Amino acid sequence: MPAEFVTVTSAEAGQKLVRFLERRVDGEVPRSAVMRWIRKGNVRVDKGRCKPFDLVKEGQIVRIPPYRADEPAEKISREPLEIIYEDENYLAINKPAGLPSQGGTGHDDSVVDRLLSMYADFPFKPAPAHRLDRDTSGVLLAGKSHHGQKALSDMFASGEGGKYYLALVRENWISEETGDDGWFEMHDLLEKKEENGTEKMVTGSGKEAHASVLSLGKLKDQTLLLVKLHTGRTHQIRVQLSSRGFPIVGDSKYGGGSGAMKLHCWRIETPWFIAQCSPHWGDDFLRQEHIDLAEKFLL
Template identity: 50%
Template structure:
């Protein structure tokens, strides 16, 4: 028979809202409505006292969970591992490959989030992604190793406190100034799952672009992303006649092969992480070219990412 559980809040979980803590800790699929009912009726206690669903809990507090029968637990994804570029007590930096979705959903059985959960099945606080990349974009993706770090990263991304540098191969010869500021109004259109973004109205998107290699057929550009709108880089470049190579959504149907858009560098709280793109052949980027791309970020830090294979 199910029994009452008493769980001590760990340091990694500290600061969460009670409802979210319970959802992370409960085994199997337990409906949120059931958890809210437990809290409302006083079946959930924190240090023997009643709490509301959105009250925050702290390390060392003891949470009483009433007896319950776990629902069916979703099996851990086994689509593959992940390569870590950097890991410390607060942050994991993941080398996301092109083609792998960040989160699961309808028709998506393999994702970065699912692989993370499979890698850390017994963690008090499973590493949680702090931002997104488009499915066909490769590069750096940050996850928080504890709840305090997750709150900090979420705020940093939302407030523009993260420096973001991307590399992209685009069609045509980029002839703009050495540093071109792209300013557009961007708006989502269409039904969920098939949405596109168009310029002309909506929220402002800002990005700074410089050409690293400018040929007649293709150009390699570095993009410092100032805002973080959906599909922003892809839309802003395509609207100027330079769609990202391999972008089938905004490339007017001419594109084939993988998309050549890569998150190369992220800087958070003075920590700089970099990841060279995995491109080969005609799309390979020389080290000195990567150095020129970094000039778009003001100043330089010494910490660089070194991939750890086999995760």
């Protein structure tokens, strides 16, 4: 491939040069090679030498040296993601259960892969700003520009914004410590431990975990809960509910039995927009009256 001269778009402005280049070559060149390009002066910004961590600006002309791209792999047909909110900086999707947020060993499909496919012609490739467990469905946010990606990352890092989940748990929810507003506060310390060859999160010591829980109604021997996260620990909701005797239906890792796990990220509130979507569980587990009640009790 011959040398290219590309113009930095408004969506790409503010990124480090090395990251800008990685995105522009679609990951076909390893970072070590990109860094070597820059050190040797093969990359030029507005015809001048540059450094890997310089921030690119809108309108700058960047020279990308000739390189050989790997032979393109056979394209995998992937179902498009359900978009529930989109503007020039932000994107919200309804992640289906069973789909990893990011690829990894043993996974040839993920949210990242599908976004790359859906936005293949965009200079800035959207990427998730946070994660949902593979078997958790619901709202997942991504940045459509460097500005949007950084704003979302900063928001989650600072604990701002509201994150609400719907969880169907085994047993009838009972708590004598529910406040006057109907919410029960869960405070725990969580840490990772290995049990029987597998890693699990357990309560007792470690990092602080805080979530608020509200019962939306009983369904036979199960209860539908609205959970607001105040911290974002690994498997937090699953562990905190299970440790109190209310495992999430289908959560085999924490005592909820087999089948599809009934945990759904229902609503995320940001300073710029609100993204909300209901799970596809069917009327046996979730009805409109439950959603109406959840909206009434938002914190």
